[in-house]
Amino acid sequence: xxxxxxxxxxxxxxxxxxxxxxxxxxxxxxxxxxxxxxxxxxxxxxxxxxxxxxxxxxxxxxxxxxxxxxxxxxxxxxxxxxxxxxxxxxxxxxxxxxxxxxxxxxxxxxxxxxxxxxxxxxxxxxxxxxxxxxxxxxxxxxxxxxxxxxxxxxxxxxxxxxxxxxxxxxxxxxxxxxxxxxxxxxxxxxxxxxxxxxxxxxxxxxxxxxxxxxxxxxxxxxxxxxxxxxxxxxxxxxxxxxxxxxxxxxxxxxxxxxxxxxxxxxxxxxxxxxxxxxxxxxxxxxxxxxxxxxxxxxxxxxxxxxxxxxxxxxxxxxx
Numbered sequence: 176x177x178x179x180x181x182x183x184x185x186x187x188x189x190x191x192x193x194x195x196x197x198x199x200x201x202x203x204x205x206x207x208x209x210x211x212x213x214x215x216x217x218x219x220x221x222x223x224x225x226x227x228x229x230x231x232x233x234x235x236x237x238x239x240x241x242x243x244x245x246x247x248x249x250x251x252x253x254x255x256x257x258x259x260x261x262x263x264x265x266x267x268x269x270x271x272x273x274x275x276x277x278x279x280x281x282x283x284x285x286x287x288x289x290x291x292x293x294x295x296x297x298x299x300x301x302x303x304x305x306x307x308x309x310x311x312x313x314x315x316x317x318x319x320x321x322x323x324x325x326x327x328x329x330x331x332x333x334x335x336x337x338x339x340x341x342x343x344x345x346x347x348x349x350x351x352x353x354x355x356x357x358x359x360x361x362x363x364x365x366x367x368x369x370x371x372x373x374x375x376x377x378x379x380x381x382x383x384x385x386x387x388x389x390x391x392x393x394x395x396x397x398x399x400x401x402x403x404x405x406x407x408x409x410x411x412x413x414x415x416x417x418x419x420x421x422x423x424x425x426x427x428x429x430x431x432x433x434x435x436x437x438x439x440x441x442x443x444x445x446x447x448x449x450x451x452x453x454x455x456x457x458x459x460x461x462x463x464x465x466x467x468x469x470x471x472x473x474x475x476x477x478x479x480x481x482x483x484x485x486x487x488x489x490x491x492x493x494x
Contacts, residue, residue, distance in 0.1 A: 216269040217298040223265035223273045224302030228433055230257035233310055236340045240317040247419045255415035262407035274430040275299055276383055280471035303436025307341055311444055325358045330447040333358035335454060338446040342438030343426035343463060344453060345375035350423060375425045375462045382417045383429045383470030388478040389413045395483055425462060434463040
């Protein structure tokens with residue numbers, strides 16, 4: 176008999192996963208029925224990452240192209256809300272990694288099946304690219320108009336001032352845009368000397384290390400723990416806080432899929448070498464790919480070594 180015919184009732188609970196009320200079904204059969212397949216996990220990672228990039232990079236489009244959402248808090252809180260929604264939707268299915276740095280760090284620390292890593296990474300990058308394509312379709316005329324206002328040609332010097340809606344740059348090109356109004360090539364070199372590659376690497380490393388530690392802190396206790404129920408909110412607000420501090424330096428990436436996926440799309444959509452590799456050359460891979468992975472790994476290892484191992488044996492005072 177097909178397993179679906181054995182179900183008497185099927186309900187979803189985001190805190191405890193799928194709950195089944197069935198007759199004549201063993202515990203092993205229930206577990207097998209409810210365990211998401213690899214395909215379902217990949218679809219969840221694709222959709223979650225696409226939602227994250229659509230809302231987050233969408234906020235960047237609005238800020239850069241219209242002058243709305245002025246200030247880092249406005250953009251940062253949209254990113255935070257995007258992360259909260261993406262985790263809430265996809266967490267019960269795939270675990271809501273939504274970030275190659277988190278997937279790799281979890282796998283390297285033995286918390287995630289390494290066999291699933293390639294499929295998760297493909298889904299995450301594909302979701303980010305799909306979201307970038309949707310945003311380009313929606314904001315295409317505004318991108319053209321902004322480039323006219325800046326006096327730059329797409330793919331030429333200065334067009335990173337619009338390409339920043341997709342990939343990320345250090346320091347944040349928005350600082351140069353506010354300094355000069357229209358693009359001034361004579362100030363570009365001065366602008367790019369404000370943040371060196373080692374400083375940008377450190378910023379991305381530290382930001383992703385904190386993010387990795389927070390993810391373990393709010394999820395290690397399991398779904399039934401009250402703190403874990405707040406995981407989407409706490410993780411989202413962590414990213415919002417990091418954006419408020421680090422976005423002027425690197426645009427606050429912390430997620431290789433969020434940067435490299437839209438960056439690749441932008442390169443194919445006319446920005447060319449201004450998007451990939453960008454004005455700083457291939458050093459950007461150190462900042463936006465290597466630093467987040469190392470940061471997430473070190474952050475999780477630090478939390479596991481100094482906090483996780485002692486949390487269970489040292490309950491809060493009064494318990």
